[in-house]
Every structure is written in C-alpha cells, then in structure tokens.
Amino acid sequence: MVTITGVKNTYFSLLFWKMGGNMEKRVWTGQWIEPVQEPAYREPELTFEEMVAAEQSGAPSEAHLKCAQHLRRVAELTDDKGELPVKAVIYACAHGVYDLYINGEKADPRVLAPETTNYDRLIWYQTYDISDLILESSRLYVDVLLGDGWWIGRLGMGGSSCNYGDHLGFLMDLELTYPDGSSRVIGSDEQFLSCESFIRYSDLYIGEMQDGACPDAEMFFRSSPEAYGTAGNDERSNQVPDPVWSPCRVVSYDMETLTPQPIPGIRAVKEIPVVSYIDNPKGELVADFGQVLAGVVRIRVKAAAGTLITLEHGEVLDREGNYYSNIKGLYKDQKDRFLCRGGEQEFTPHFTYHGFRYVRISGIAKDEILELTAVCYATPFAQIGFFETDNDMINALQTAIQNSTISNMISVPTDCPQREKLGWTGDINIFTRTGAFLYDLRDFLGTWLWQVRVDQLPDGEIPVVVPNHPCQEKMQRGMSGGTNSSAAWSDCCIFMPLAMYHSYGDPQVLIDNYDTMERWLSYVEKQAHGYLWNGRFHFGDWLIPSLREEPDGVMKGVMATSDITGSCYYAMAVSAMAQVCQILGKEERALYYEALLEQIRTAIQAAYVYEDGRVGVHAAACRAQGTDLGRTPDCGPDAGDLQLQGLYVIMLKSGAVTDPTVKQRMLDRLVTMIRESGYTLDCGFSSIGFLLDLLYDNGYQDVAFRLLFSTKAPSWLYMIQNGATTIWENWRAILEDGTVTDSSYNHYAYGCVGDFMYRHIGGLQGLEPGFARVRIAPDFDCGIRRSSLSRVIPGAPVSPDGQPDPERTIRCSWELQDAGGDTPEKAPHGTLKVQIPAGVTAQIVLPDETFEVPAGAYEYRF
Numbered sequence: 069m070v071t072i073t074g075v076k077n078t079y080f081s082l083l084f085w086k087m088g089g090n091m092e093k094r095v096w097t098g099q100w101i102e103p104v105q106e107p108a109y110r111e112p113e114l115t116f117e118e119m120v121a122a123e124q125s126g127a128p129s130e131a132h133l134k135c136a137q138h139l140r141r142v143a144e145l146t147d148d149k150g151e152l153p154v155k156a157v158i159y160a161c162a163h164g165v166y167d168l169y170i171n172g173e174k175a176d177p178r179v180l181a182p183e184t185t186n187y188d189r190l191i192w193y194q195t196y197d198i199s200d201l202i203l204e205s206s207r208l209y210v211d212v213l214l215g216d217g218w219w220i221g222r223l224g225m226g227g228s229s230c231n232y233g234d235h236l237g238f239l240m241d242l243e244l245t246y247p248d249g250s251s252r253v254i255g256s257d258e259q260f261l262s263c264e265s266f267i268r269y270s271d272l273y274i275g276e277m278q279d280g281a282c283p284d285a286e287m288f289f290r291s292s293p294e295a296y297g298t299a300g301n302d303e304r305s306n307q308v309p310d311p312v313w314s315p316c317r318v319v320s321y322d323m324e325t326l327t328p329q330p331i332p333g334i335r336a337v338k339e340i341p342v343v344s345y346i347d348n349p350k351g352e353l354v355a356d357f358g359q360v361l362a363g364v365v366r367i368r369v370k371a372a373a374g375t376l377i378t379l380e381h382g383e384v385l386d387r388e389g390n391y392y393s394n395i396k397g398l399y400k401d402q403k404d405r406f407l408c409r410g411g412e413q414e415f416t417p418h419f420t421y422h423g424f425r426y427v428r429i430s431g432i433a434k435d436e437i438l439e440l441t442a443v444c445y446a447t448p449f450a451q452i453g454f455f456e457t458d459n460d461m462i463n464a465l466q467t468a469i470q471n472s473t474i475s476n477m478i479s480v481p482t483d484c485p486q487r488e489k490l491g492w493t494g495d496i497n498i499f500t501r502t503g504a505f506l507y508d509l510r511d512f513l514g515t516w517l518w519q520v521r522v523d524q525l526p527d528g529e530i531p532v533v534v535p536n537h538p539c540q541e542k543m544q545r546g547m548s549g550g551t552n553s554s555a556a557w558s559d560c561c562i563f564m565p566l567a568m569y570h571s572y573g574d575p576q577v578l579i580d581n582y583d584t585m586e587r588w589l590s591y592v593e594k595q596a597h598g599y600l601w602n603g604r605f606h607f608g609d610w611l612i613p614s615l616r617e618e619p620d621g622v623m624k625g626v627m628a629t630s631d632i633t634g635s636c637y638y639a640m641a642v643s644a645m646a647q648v649c650q651i652l653g654k655e656e657r658a659l660y661y662e663a664l665l666e667q668i669r670t671a672i673q674a675a676y677v678y679e680d681g682r683v684g685v686h687a688a689a690c691r692a693q694g695t696d697l698g699r700t701p702d703c704g705p706d707a708g709d710l711q712l713q714g715l716y717v718i719m720l721k722s723g724a725v726t727d728p729t730v731k732q733r734m735l736d737r738l739v740t741m742i743r744e745s746g747y748t749l750d751c752g753f754s755s756i757g758f759l760l761d762l763l764y765d766n767g768y769q770d771v772a773f774r775l776l777f778s779t780k781a782p783s784w785l786y787m788i789q790n791g792a793t794t795i796w797e798n799w800r801a802i803l804e805d806g807t808v809t810d811s812s813y814n815h816y817a818y819g820c821v822g823d824f825m826y827r828h829i830g831g832l833q834g835l836e837p838g839f840a841r842v843r844i845a846p847d848f849d850c851g852i853r854r855s856s857l858s859r860v861i862p863g864a865p866v867s868p869d870g871q872p873d874p875e876r877t878i879r880c881s882w883e884l885q886d887a888g889g890d891t892p893e894k895a896p897h898g899t900l901k902v903q904i905p906a907g908v909t910a911q912i913v914l915p916d917e918t919f920e921v922p923a924g925a926y927e928y929r930f
Contacts, residue, residue: 094159094193096323098241098255101316102163103137103262108220108234111227113539114398115546118226129401130277132229133269136419137236138284139212139316141260145244146206147252153244156202158210161193161326163237165217165419170201171209178333179445180419183479184218184491186535187232190522192329193239212238215270215419218537222273225488227399228539237319239326258318263311270419272489274401278417281373281409284311331447331515334479336363338444345434346426348390353429357442359793360425360814362475362485365404366416368439369432373410377431378403381424383486383794383813387806391428395487396810402486412438421445423475423486423814425793446474452860453506455822455830459852461779462825464788472794472816473503480516480535484797484812491516491534494557494607495817498757500564502822504571505859513568514577520561521584528591530558530584532607548605553591555606555637556754561588562644569651572862573838578648585645586657592638593664599671601638602631609633609714609752613782613799625752628710629718631685632676633754636722639668643723672724681733683719684709713741714755721758735766747774749782749799757820764828772828773851776821784821795819830857831880835911838862839878844902845913846882848930856881861905878910879903900928 109132145153158175160168161182168175175196182192202208214236215221222229240256266285270276279285343358355365360383369377381402386392395402402422406415429437455466476482480491481499496503496513503509516534523536531552533540544552565581568574597603608629615621615628642665649658675688686709716738725731741750751759763772779785782799790802797815802808827833831846839861846855858879882900904910904923912919914930 093324094241094326094328096159096239096241096255096326097253098239099257099318100163100237100239100321101139101256101258101260102235102237102319103139103214103260103316104314105137105235105262106134108132108134108216108230110234111222111229113228113542114226115543129271129274129399129403130269133271133274134216135264136213136215136267136270137262138265138311139210139214139238139260139262140313141210141254141256143208143210143242143254144206145202145208147246147250149246149248151246151248152204152206153202153246154199155243155245156198156208157243158196158198159193159241159243160196160212161191161239162212162214162217162219163187163233163235163321164214164219166215166238167213167418168196169209169211169213170196170198171205172211173201175201176333177335179336180217180334180421180479182329183334184535185519186523186537187219187325188538189325190327190519191325193326194329194333208242210240210242212240213265213267213418214238215267215276217272217419221271222399223537224490224539224543225397226539226543227273227397228542231538235319237321238316256316258315260316261313262316263313267418270417271399272420273399274420275403275405275422276417276420277405277407278415279407280413280415281407282311285409330518331511334445334447336443337446337448337474339366340442340444342440342442346385346389348385349388350390352391353434354385354391355427355429355440357425357427359471360423360475361442361444361471361794362421362423362478362814363443363445364417364421365427366414366439366441366443367406367437368412368414369408369436370412370438371408371410371432371436373408375408375432377406377408377415377429379405380428380430381422381486382426382428383424384802384808385426386808391426392808394808394810394813395423397487400487414439416443421478421485423484423812425813444475445478447477447479447512449477449512450508451506452508453826454856454858455826456856457829457852458854461785461788462777462829462852464792465784466822466825468788468792468794469502469816469819469822470506472814472819473499473506475794475814476816477507477509477512480519481513483817484815486814487812490537490540491519492557493520493530493532493534493560494554494610494753495815497556497560497563498753498820499816500567501571501757502820502826503816504568505823505826508860510568510572510574510577510862513564514580517561517564517577517581521581524561524584524587525552528587528589529553530561530588530591532557551605555601555634555641556610557607558588559637559641561585562641562648566644566648570834570837571839573836573840574862575651575837578652582648582652585648589641589645589661592641596638599635599638599664599668600631600675601634602675604630604634606630606634606637607753609712609718609754611798612712612714612750612752613748614712614750615710616798616800625712628685629712629715629752629754632683632715633718635668635672635676636718636724637754639665639672639722639724642668669722669724669726672719672722673726676719677725677730677734679730681730681737682709682711683715683734711737711741713738713745713750713759714752716741717751717755717759717762720762721755735768739763739768739771742771742775746780747771747778747783748780749775749778749784753817756818757823760821760824764824769847769849772824773847776824777851784818826857826859829855831855831882832857832859832878839908841909841911842878842904843911843913844880844900845911846880846900848882848884848898848915853884854882861908874903876905877903878905878908898930900930902926902928 242254245251266282268277346354481496483492565577608626612625615625646661760772794814797812801811833843835841884898
C-alpha cells in the first residue's frame with residue numbers, strides 16, 4: 069500500500085496494481101506548462117431549480133467556448149557521441165484532454181486521455197513507447213493537441229464548467245536510452261511553443277468545431293516528418309501562412325496526484341458504416357447507423373471552400389420519422405461542425421463523443437459525402453460470456469444489453485453516453501452481475517472501485533457519482549438537503565466487490581475494498597435511526613413506471629419509497645458485509661454484522677409491514693393505534709402508503725419478514741399486483757434486479773417468465789418491440805401511441821435481467837466463486853425451445869478475434885424436439901449438451917434426475 073499525501077481533502081490510500089510494470093510513484097523532470105490562452109469562462113453555478121429553468125431558456129451553448137491549443141517541441145535526439153537512441157518512452161498527462169503526435173503520427177490509438185478522475189485527488193498519466201516512431205530520425209517533433217475535456221468543460225446536469233481549472237496544461241517526460249546504456253530525459257518546459265489550433269472549440273457535451281482552412285490544420289496534417297520545420301519557421305512551397313507561436317509558461321501544480329493509468333485507454337472498438345439515409349417528412353438529410361452507440365462520426369467530403377457542415381446526433385426519430393433531439397438540457401447539444409478548406413477533406417472530432425443512432429447533416433448535399441462512418445468508443449475489454457436462443461426478441465434483448473454495456477464503459481461505468489456521461493454508482497451496482505458474466509471487467513471495475521476509495525469522504529460517505537466532480541457534489545447536496553449518498557447507490561462499495569468475487573473467483577477485490585466497506589457501514593450506522601436508515605434523502609426505487617407520467621411523479625416516487633428502500637438496503641448491505649467477513653476469515657466482524665442484521669430486520673418489520681402482508685411507511689403508527697389494517701385516515705393507503713411492486717420486492721429481498729404466513733401474504737399481494745397490471749413491470753432501479761429471482765425462487769416461475777416475455781408496456785420486450793437496440797432509461801421512453809419522449813435510450817441498468825436469463829434459460833449457475841463448481845439447470849419450461857450459452861472461466865485467454873479458448877470454456881446448449889401427438893408419450897423431448905473444462909466440477913439437473921460430474925463433455929436426452 070502506498071499512502072498519497074499532499075492532496076486536497078486527502079483521506080485514503082491506494083493499492084498500486086502491477087499491470088504491465090512496476091507502478092511506483094514517478095519523479096518528474098518535466099514541469100506543468102500552459103499555453104498562452106485566455107481563462108476559460110466559468111458558467112454560473114445553478115441550483116437544481118435554476119438548472120431546470122435554464123434548460124427551458126435555450127441559452128446559446130457555444131458562446132463562451134475557447135480554442136483547443138496546439139503545443140509543439142522540437143528536440144535533437146543524438147547524444148554527445150552522435151548516437152541515436154535505441155529506445156524512447158514518453159510519459160504524459162494533461163489538464164484537459166490531449167492527443168500526442170510524434171513526427172506527424174499519432175502516438176497510439178487512445179482518445180480523450182488522461183480520461184476522467186476526480187483531478188483534485190487522482191489523475192492518470194499515460195506511457196507511450198515511441199521507439200518505432202523515431203527510427204533513423206535525428207530530430208523529434210512532438211505535437212500535442214489540448215482540449216477542454218473534464219478539466220474545463222461542462223459537466224453534470226447543470227453544465228457547470230471549470231470544475232478543476234480554467235487553463236489548459238500539459239506535462240511530459242521523454243526518456244531516451246542510448247546504445248551504451250546511458251539515458252537522458254527531456255521534460256516539458258518553456259521550450260514548448262503554442263498556438264490556437266484548428267479545433268475552434270470542443271466540449272464533451274456541446275460538441276466540437278474544426279476549421280479545415282486554419283493554417284494550423286494545414287501544418288498539423290502534413291504527411292511526412294520532412295514536412296515539419298522548426299516550429300513554423302521553415303520555408304514552405306504551399307504558401308500557407310504559419311500560425312502565430314508563443315512560448316508556454318511553467319506553472320506549479322501538485323505532482324502527488326499523478327498515477328500511471330492502470331487500464332487501457334479509451335479507443336475506437338468498432339466502426340459502423342452508414343446503413344441508410346432517411347427521406348424524412350421534413351426533407352432533412354438524416355443518416356441511420358442501425359443501432360444506438362457511443363462515439364463520433366468520421367466524414368469524408370468533397371466540398372467547396374467555406375462549406376460549413378453540421379452534424380447533430382440523436383438516438384431516436386420522432387413519431388413522424390423526423391430527426392429528434394431526445395436529450396433536453398443545458399449544453400447537451402451533441403453537435404459537431406466542420407468548416408471545409410475546399411476539395412476532399414476528412415473530419416473526425418478529437419475531444420468529444422456522443423450517444424446516437426441518427427445524425428442530421430446540414431450544409432452539404434448527400435452526393436458530396438464520400439464516406440460516413442460511426443466510430444464506436446469504449447475502454448477495451450474481452451467478451452467472455454455468450455448467450456443465444458431461438459427467440460428473436462430475447463436475442464435482440466441480449467444484443468441491446470451488450471450494446472449498452474460497451475457504450476457505457478468509457479473510462480468509468482457511465483449511466484449514459486449523451487446526457488450526463490457520469491459514473492453513477494446505482495446503475496453499475498445493479499448491473500455488475502450481468503456485466504461480469506459477459507465481459508472481463510476485473511481491471512476496469514477494479515480501477516473504478518479504486519476511484520470510489522479515493523472519493524470516499526473522511527466520515528465514510530460514498531458519493532452517488534464517482535468520480536465525484538465538484539459541480540455534481542454541490543448539486544447533489546443542494547437537491548438532497550446536505551447529503552451526497554443514497555442507499556442502493558453508495559452501497560456499490562459492498563455489492564460490487566462481492567459480485568466480482570463470485571464471478572471471477574479472486575478475493576483480492578474484497579481485500580482491496582474491505583476498509584471502504586467498513587467505513588461506509590459505520591457512516592450508515594451513525595446516520596440510522598434505531599436501526600432504520602430513514603428520515604433523509606435516498607433515491608428510493610428510482611423511476612417507478614406507474615408514477616413516472618404523473619406531475620412530479622419522479623419525486624413522488626422518491627418520497628414514497630425512500631425510507632423503506634433505505635432501511636431494506638441497509639439490511640441487504642449488512643448481510644453482504646457479513647458474507648465478506650466470512651470469506652476473508654474475519655469471524656468476529658462477521659458475528660457483529662450478523663447480530664446487527666437481526667436488529668435491523670426486526671426494526672424494519674415493526675415499522676413497515678402490516679399483519680395482512682401490506683407494506684407501508686405508516687404500519688407502525690397504525691399498529692400503535694390498534695388499526696393494523698391501516699384503515700384510518702392518518703395511516704394506510706389514504707395517508708400515502710402506495711402499493712408498488714418494487715416496495716414488496718425490496719422488502720422481501722431484505723429478509724426482514726420471517727413469519728411464513730406474513731411472507732406468503734406479501735408474495736400473494738405482489739403477484740396479484742403483477743397479474744392485475746397485465747403482467748407488466750412497476751419496478752424502478754432499486755428493485756428490478758431482484759424481481760424475477762424473487763418470483764422464481766418462491767414458486768412463481770410462470771409469473772417470472774410471463775414478465776420476461778411480455779411485450780406490453782412497461783416490459784423488457786416492449787422496448788425491443790419498439791426498436792430498441794440498447795436498453796432504455798425509461799420503460800415507456802416511447803409511448804404506446806408512438807410518441808417519443810425526452811429520455812435516454814442508452815442506460816444499461818435495466819439490462820440486469822441478463823443475469824436471470826443466463827442462469828435460468830442458459831442454465832449456468834455458479835456454486836463456487838469463479839465457476840469452480842457449477843450447476844447446469846436450464847428451465848426447459850421457460851417458453852423457448854433452444855438455448856446456447858458459454859462462459860470462459862476466469863484467467864483463460866481469449867483470442868484476438870474475441871473467441872474463447874474451447875479448452876477453458878463452460879458450454880451448455882439444449883433443445884426441445886416435439887415428438888408429435890397429444891399423449892404424454894408423444895410430449896416434447898430434449899437434448900442437453902454440456903462441456904465442463906478442467907478444474908471445474910458440475911451438477912447436472914434434468915427434469916427427473918441430477919448428476920455430479922467432473923470435467924468432460926456430456927450429452928443427455930430426456
């Protein structure tokens with residue numbers, strides 16, 4: 069463990085993993101430098117109410133944006149013997165986001181470095197081995213583009229700017245190693261020159277504008293090192309004027325926050341050519357890429373000089389088939405602009421990204437577009453879980469889950485790639501089990517949990533967004549009455565490591581985060597009232613469908629479910645913590661949490677459960693009045709005890725109700741509500757991840773599968789039936805009459821249903837951490853006739869084309885064959901094929917018998 073000191077608000081220690089080398093703290097030769105620039109504009113800080121009003125005002129987004137900067141350094145590479153280096157490595161970081169070019173070539177494929185962290189406490193630096201880029205070259209040209217990014221740019225719902233500073237900056241060390249073993253370091257200093265770049269502005273939310281006719285653009289994109297001169301003072305035959313260069317200035321910043329980036333950088337992971345151009349009723353030119361994604365558009369055109377091309381990005385079309393900007397809010401433009409120099413030219417944004425499927429193109433005719441391609445961004449990681457059935461809609465749901473996962477794993481697990489791009493803890497908390505089955509997210513989520521530890525406050529509070537940007541911190545505390553935490557969100561520090569341990573089998577994730585868990589629960593214990601974590605802000609069962617369409621329905625749901633959700637999640641978090649303690653051999657702490665859990669559960673039942681099995685916040689008051697059924701005006705339904713599916717799910721999941729009679733009454737009420745709704749969902753973020761398993765495990769398998777296969781709103785397949793290629797934030801983002809709402813159409817949280825599908829349709833359940841022992845038990849009555857599932861066991865390699873190693877993969881496929889006829893003897897029969905890799909044992913469950921088997925390949929007929 070390395071303790072970081074000298075950082076504002078420091079109260080943490082960081083575990084430095086050895087990912088690709090020794091991650092010791094670096095002693096820098098270079099200094100922070102800043103180009104000549106005007107200070108960035110600080111947007112006024114808004115309250116939540118002011119933010120809503122500002123959203124409606126339509127304030128111009130680009131009014132206060134500044135140019136991205138171009139920095140350059142020319143260096144001689146030979147040593148005093150005239151020898152060229154045999155190795156060259158650059159260590160670099162920025163205040164803002166940056167692209168690094170060496171002799172005119174991009175140093176590596178990453179984008180948006182140094183990515184998002186709470187820069188006050190932690191900032192990644194990147195390492196580039198540029199040895200192959202300087203072969204046979206005695207002169208080195210280092211060019212750097214700097215944009216606003218998370219340092220200066222607008223962040224959060226309110227679009228606050230300058231969260232960390234109002235000047236762009238850069239830091240670099242170039243380490244050169246020579247044939248005789250000697251070395252030298254060239255660090256960033258006043259010898260770097262700067263000018264305004266061809267990127268006239270860039271913002272993560274607003275978008276980017278490039279001027280292809282800018283002198284800087286002409287110089288920057290020359291094709292060979294010979295075309296480069298000494299910072300713009302060489303003679304050129306193209307008669308293009310040079311930009312005006314000025315020396316950078318050295319500035320002082322804390323170097324202790326600098327840490328080597330432990331995961332790969334964001335990059336293009338897929339390219340999607342335009343699928344079609346839409347002839348919409350308004351006569352606009354709209355490109356369709358066939359799926360919702362996160363990234364940018366690369367456009368190659370042949371156009372006259374001075375042509376201004378505008379690309380506007382949206383996720384859906386409106387009811388009539390026109391382009392629709394579905395994200396409303398301050399500075400959420402998602403608009404890129406390119407000013408052509410004349411002739412053929414290609415544009416790709418550098419310092420922004422968007423969430424979109426459709427792009428409205430203006431300023432240019434369709435026949436002037438030579439190429440149009442969507443470039444999908446993500447932090448790269450391997451797919452290790454695969455699932456397919458004979459049901460096209462379930463397969464489309466699976467594809468939507470995967471698309472949403474990839475497009476929201478951009479540096480940190482974001483809630484959405486368009487409106488906020490923030491690391492909301494609640495979304496990834498309920499999705500981790502699904503995500504960890506499908507992808508190798510150990511390093512990605514482990515690094516983000518590192519940031520959770522960094523952002524934990526001295527009193528143990530865990531913010532609801534990590535990185536905890538200053539603007540988000542202020543808005544959250546203003547909205548919630550002074551707190552910046554919530555049950556089901558901040559609990560991620562416990563639930564996520566435990567889910568990762570079960571999926572990947574490595575207890576290190578529990579060890580790394582144990583102290584954070586302890587401090588978080590200590591904070592909750594102090595905040596609780598008599599074992600109930602109530603009387604303060606929680607998001608509750610966020611975004612309840614039946615309330616969403618009512619005036620102020622979202623906040624009505626928060627108020628109606630906050631106390632019960634907070635208290636029940638307190639019980640669930642303490643239960644999970646007891647499990648962690650048992651796994652790590654901390655027996656005394658396990659006993660402490662088990663005793664605490666009993667107290668919490670007793671208090672929950674007394675406060676919130678009526679004797680007839682109803683759930684409500686007035687149960688205790690009614691019981692005190694001798695009216696347990698809650699039929700007096702000051703308690704029960706008339707006093708605000710809303711009967712919501714999610715409250716019953718959360719209460720049952722908490723384990724607070726131990727009386728079998730009362731528990732059965734609660735289940736009966738839950739199932740009755742589901743049936744009366746026509747088998748549709750009325751669950752929000754906090755309850756949806758438990759609903760189907762709760763029904764399934766308590767004998768209501770038919771109800772669970774009817775919900776899964778329902779196409780009536782709200783349901784998972786209603787999304788798919790209405791064209792979803794990613795998971796929606798709002799179950800009814802598109803209404804039954806075709807009306808398109810202002811919602812996010814790329815929020816992966818409700819994709820947590822994947823975990824249920826993989827276990828009960830695919831049939832694979834882990835009995836021991838890391839799938840060391842598994843249960844193969846497909847539900848052959850689930851409603852489909854064929855399924856195929858595979859999962860690479862932890863640590864097994866995946867080939868570059870994404871295919872799992874067959875020798876290290878668990879496989880389960882099954883199919884029903886209809887023998888024909890109506891008699892029992894002619895009923896459908898099935899085949900189950902299983903492959904168990906070495907080191908794994910399995911329990912095979914068929915309709916009439918169960919087997920225990922070692923590694924091997926098996927085929928069963930039933």
